[in-house]
Amino acid sequence: MQCDVCQAKEATVFLTQIVDGKMQKVNLCEACSKEKGVNDPTGFALADLLMGLGAAQEIEKSPGALKCPVCGFTQADFKKTGRLGCSACYGVFAGALSSMLKNMHKGTSHTGKAPAALQERRERGERLRELQDNLHSAVAAEEYERAADLRDQIRRIEAGSAA
Amino acid sequence: MKFSRIIASSGEWLSGDGPHRNIVVSSRVRLARNLREKPFPGWAKKAERLDVMRLVKDAVENLPEMADSYSENLEALSPLEKQVLVERHLISREHAAKGVGSAVVMNAPQTLSVMINEEDHLRMQAICCGLQLSKVFGMIDRVDSELESLLDYAFDSSLGYLTACPTNVGTGMRASAMLHLPGLVMSEQINKIVNSVNKIGLAVRGLHGEGTEAIGNLFQVSNQTTLGETEEEIIGRLNRVIEQILEHEHNARATLAQRKAITLHDQIGRAYGILSHAYSMSSKEALNLLSVIKLGVDLGVFPESARFPVDELFIETQPAHLQKGAGTQKMSADERDSLRAAIIRAKLQNVQVPDIARLKEKTPEPEPEDHDE
Numbered sequence: 001m002q003c004d005v006c007q008a009k010e011a012t013v014f015l016t017q018i019v020d021g022k023m024q025k026v027n028l029c030e031a032c033s034k035e036k037g038v039n040d041p042t043g044f045a046l047a048d049l050l051m052g053l054g055a056a057q058e059i060e061k062s063p064g065a066l067k068c069p070v071c072g073f074t075q076a077d078f079k080k081t082g083r084l085g086c087s088a089c090y091g092v093f094a095g096a097l098s099s100m101l102k103n104m105h106k107g108t109s110h111t112g113k114a115p116a117a118l119q120e121r122r123e124r125g126e127r128l129r130e131l132q133d134n135l136h137s138a139v140a141a142e143e144y145e146r147a148a149d150l151r152d153q154i155r156r157i158e159a160g161s162a163a
Numbered sequence: 164m165k166f167s168r169i170i171a172s173s174g175e176w177l178s179g180d181g182p183h184r185n186i187v188v189s190s191r192v193r194l195a196r197n198l199r200e201k202p203f204p205g206w207a208k209k210a211e212r213l214d215v216m217r218l219v220k221d222a223v224e225n226l227p228e229m230a231d232s233y234s235e236n237l238e239a240l241s242p243l244e245k246q247v248l249v250e251r252h253l254i255s256r257e258h259a260a261k262g263v264g265s266a267v268v269m270n271a272p273q274t275l276s277v278m279i280n281e282e283d284h285l286r287m288q289a290i291c292c293g294l295q296l297s298k299v300f301g302m303i304d305r306v307d308s309e310l311e312s313l314l315d316y317a318f319d320s321s322l323g324y325l326t327a328c329p330t331n332v333g334t335g336m337r338a339s340a341m342l343h344l345p346g347l348v349m350s351e352q353i354n355k356i357v358n359s360v361n362k363i364g365l366a367v368r369g370l371h372g373e374g375t376e377a378i379g380n381l382f383q384v385s386n387q388t389t390l391g392e393t394e395e396e397i398i399g400r401l402n403r404v405i406e407q408i409l410e411h412e413h414n415a416r417a418t419l420a421q422r423k424a425i426t427l428h429d430q431i432g433r434a435y436g437i438l439s440h441a442y443s444m445s446s447k448e449a450l451n452l453l454s455v456i457k458l459g460v461d462l463g464v465f466p467e468s469a470r471f472p473v474d475e476l477f478i479e480t481q482p483a484h485l486q487k488g489a490g491t492q493k494m495s496a497d498e499r500d501s502l503r504a505a506i507i508r509a510k511l512q513n514v515q516v517p518d519i520a521r522l523k524e525k526t527p528e529p530e531p532e533d534h535d536e
Contacts, residue, residue: 071202083282085206087199087317087325090332097329101322104330106364107391110323112334113304115311118318 003029068092128157166244169233174251174273181293185461186409188341192300193288194307195326195335197317203327204280212264216279222313223268223277228306234268237261246483254278282327296338296398333390338398340405345380345458346415364388365404379450428519431459439511444504449480463521469514476510
């Protein structure tokens with residue numbers, strides 16, 4: 001069996017780790033296992049290693065030579081460094097990144113802090129969607145008085161965001 | 164503020180107080196932030212890095228939290244000064260390797276520090292003594308909220324804060340606690356604990372983070388994932404795991420004191436003997452022996468007054484601190500080892516010989532549950 005890192009030497013170190021119920025396996029040759037600090041269990045997390053490998057493999061799958069129009073970063077650069085070029089790269093390499101992020105993290109979408117200005121917009125958007133859903137159901141149920149009231153509320157919120 | 168003033172005081176996280184501080188040396192929360200559509204530091208050209216640095220540094224220096232701050236471009240710091248900051252956990256080893264186009268800003272008590280153009284445009288951290296991750300997060304969250312109105316952050320409504328490395332995307336947060344776990348090491352349970360913590364998606368690392376050796380029985384526990392959970396959820400999960408580790412550590416100490424009392428007495432006595440009589444001591448040996456003395460203080464074998472001097476030695480005996488304290492030209496490793504031994508001998512003169520009888524009186528009991536959660 002070949003080493004997963006250098007793809008050249010015979011693998012002699014076999015690691016298995018279970019993260020969140022998912023089994024991850026990695027096979028390494030002696031030189032690569034030393035380099036990755038596998039001999040020192042305290043300084044080593046299999047996930048780190050797998051993330052690095054995963055990144056390179058995922059990006060290889062994406063078709064054509066993608067290049068970020070903002071910073072000029074290419075998929076070859078990503079493969080080499082495991083880092084991205086700028087914030088716009090997340091859009092450019094979205095296809096390859098999405099499955100990688102799924103393996104790497106607990107979820108695929110952000111639920112934590114957002115800059116306050118964005119947070120307000122996010123909340124207003126949610127409130128609008130809710131009101132519009134209610135409006136549709138009110139119209140469908142021929143509750144026109146309630147519908148008119150909902151329409152006014154929606155207008156007020158929209159006017160607020162334009163101001 | 165001058166660098167010499169940073170050197171002179173030891174930083175609040177070392178001398179301060181906090182819940183579970185006997186075992187939890189420090190709590191730290193770091194946030195990674197970037198500017199929209201500006202190349203990340205690792206990809207940016209020098210001119211672009213300098214532009215971002217000026218912009219960010221200006222915003223950070225003018226924060227009310229940074230009213231009395233130390234701010235410096237990295238090329239203006241000597242390798243030794245950078246290493247001092249690394250040893251105090253104020254900048255990362257990666258940041259210390261940077262030069263033109265990178266900077267660091269920190270407040271006077273050394274509880275807040277902002278690395279500019281490390282792997283991300285901003286890496287800001289708060290650090291405090293003891294287990295108080297929520298409080299520490301609150302400190303750095305405030306700084307972040309102030310900066311977001313001044314800087315155009317790279318944020319995506321579905322991916323969160325965008326970072327140079329996809330492993331940090333989302334919250335961009337790494338929360339960690341430094342734990343002193345001699346009981347689990349001596350009772351050979353530490354590998355079991357490390358493995359089970361790794362299994363639930365948290366990382367356990369050595370003294371200086373990724374890829375470093377666990378010396379002095381010091382271990383850093385931190386979150387591994389940053390996307391799909393809120394900051395509070397991540398901290399809550401980390402807190403629960405740390406509390407369990409603390410319980411195991413207390414149990415291990417109690418068991419050692421009861422069943423392996425002689426081994427424990429012997430280790431403490433030898434550590435004290437070597438530290439107070441050695442004339443040459445490596446950094447690693449010093450940390451490993453000081454760890455045993457620290458355990459002795461926790462167990463009541465040394466008076467409580469010995470705690471601060473011993474904690475201080477953990478930092479003061481690190482290579483760059485020694486060199487800086489000596490104020491001479493570059494010392495050789497042998498000279499450092501001999502100076503280190505001298506500093507330890509001097510400090511331990513004020514610490515009386517271990518009173519093993521007191522260990523028997525005092526059965527270690529869990530600390531009261533009064534932290535910030």
